[in-house]
Amino acid sequence: MPLATGIAAVLVLVALLFLPSFAPYLLRFEHWTADWRTAVLADRPATQDRRIGLVLINDETLKDYASSPIDRGLLARLVKAIDDTGPRAIGLDILFLKKTESEKDQALLGVLAATRAKVILGALDERGELQEFQKAFQQSYLAEARRPAGYLNLHHDRDDVVRYAAPPAPNPIYPKSFAALLGEAAGVTSADDTSRPIPWLGSPKEGTELFLVVRAQDLLADSANGARLKDRLVLVGGGFPLAGSPPCPAQREGWRGPAGRSHSGTYFGGQARS
Numbered sequence: 001m002p003l004a005t006g007i008a009a010v011l012v013l014v015a016l017l018f019l020p021s022f023a024p025y026l027l028r029f030e031h032w033t034a035d036w037r038t039a040v041l042a043d044r045p046a047t048q049d050r051r052i053g054l055v056l057i058n059d060e061t062l063k064d065y066a067s068s069p070i071d072r073g074l075l076a077r078l079v080k081a082i083d084d085t086g087p088r089a090i091g092l093d094i095l096f097l098k099k100t101e102s103e104k105d106q107a108l109l110g111v112l113a114a115t116r117a118k119v120i121l122g123a124l125d126e127r128g129e130l131q132e133f134q135k136a137f138q139q140s141y142l143a144e145a146r147r148p149a150g151y152l153n154l155h156h157d158r159d160d161v162v163r164y165a166a167p168p169a170p171n172p173i174y175p176k177s178f179a180a181l182l183g184e185a186a187g188v189t190s191a192d193d194t195s196r197p198i199p200w201l202g203s204p205k206e207g208t209e210l211f212l213v214v215r216a217q218d219l220l221a222d223s224a225n226g227a228r229l230k231d232r233l234v235l236v237g238g239g240f241p242l243a244g245s246p247p248c249p250a251q252r253e254g255w256r257g258p259a260g261r262s263h264s265g266t267y268f269g270g271q272a273r274s
Helices: 002-041 072-083 102-114 132-145 178-186 216-221 223-229 249-254 263-271
Strands: 049-057 089-092 118-123 149-151 154-156 162-165 211-215 233-238
Touching (some): 049 072, 072 089, 072 216, 072 233, 102 132, 118 132, 118 178, 149 178
Parallel strands (some): 049 233, 089 118
């Protein structure tokens, strides 16, 4: 018995010594199993969410424009077109990190000032690894816009998958997250800005998209295409298939989750409760 106990103690000690080497693999396995549970067991609403609409800018929208930064004259027209539909609020999940054509920069600021709906702007905070000129321009331009701005609070794990919401940075320039400000603007209750797993939602049982999706070019071509945006929280962002959008757990290993088109929209949809 003493010999068996001694052998067991040695094995435990060896395991503890080698545990740090295996920790990354254990973490990867834990992430994989958690992602699998999310993909298979996420709550699936019966029908499409009626509170949120997504207006997505894609390659076709930008076929006659520069793609980065997104043409601000185009953005001005788009924000006005959305505002004309009578939304509850508008959230711009778009970064403003450098100046473009002065006339177009000012045109967008003018539209933001005149918009009847509440407008929330997204921003990168101190953790965004921005160049000094980008930090300076973002802060200056958002200040000129005179609309609330919140930090984009999707935390990227080492594998670039978004599983958690990011808490505020220490001594933050933007004390509230984009999602929290969206909740306030839309008049719903959302969780506070603490680090927590995001409750991703599955596709509706009726077989539709989780949120109403309107392509930006369709709205600009005919205002009737935006009729269903009335009284919704409308999020504007990129709908590019190959870049610019990190995967959510449901998209791992070939899974195609409902969040693939707009992470901000899916996150807010999972958090907000009327």
